[in-house]
Amino acid sequence: MFNLFKSLVSGKAFPRIADLERAYLEGSASLVDLERRQREIDQGLFRRSSFDF
Known part of the structure; x- marks a missing residue:
């Protein structure tokens, strides 16, 4: 229980948008990609709000 609370407070429970973007770029197969x-x-x-349609 304490470990869950500690991970939520530290902010590492969810990846940052910058980390998601970097991982997406690292997955490219070629220069064109x-x-x-x-x-x-x-x-x-990655920066769209939930209100965009």
Whole structure:
């Protein structure tokens, strides 16, 4: 129980958006794929709010 509380308070329970973006970029297979993924991130792929439709 204490370990769960400790992990929630430390902020490491959920990955940060920057960590998700980095992992997404690291998964690219080629330079073309990397550039496409960079454009998607620049357009807000990971930063959309739950109210966007």
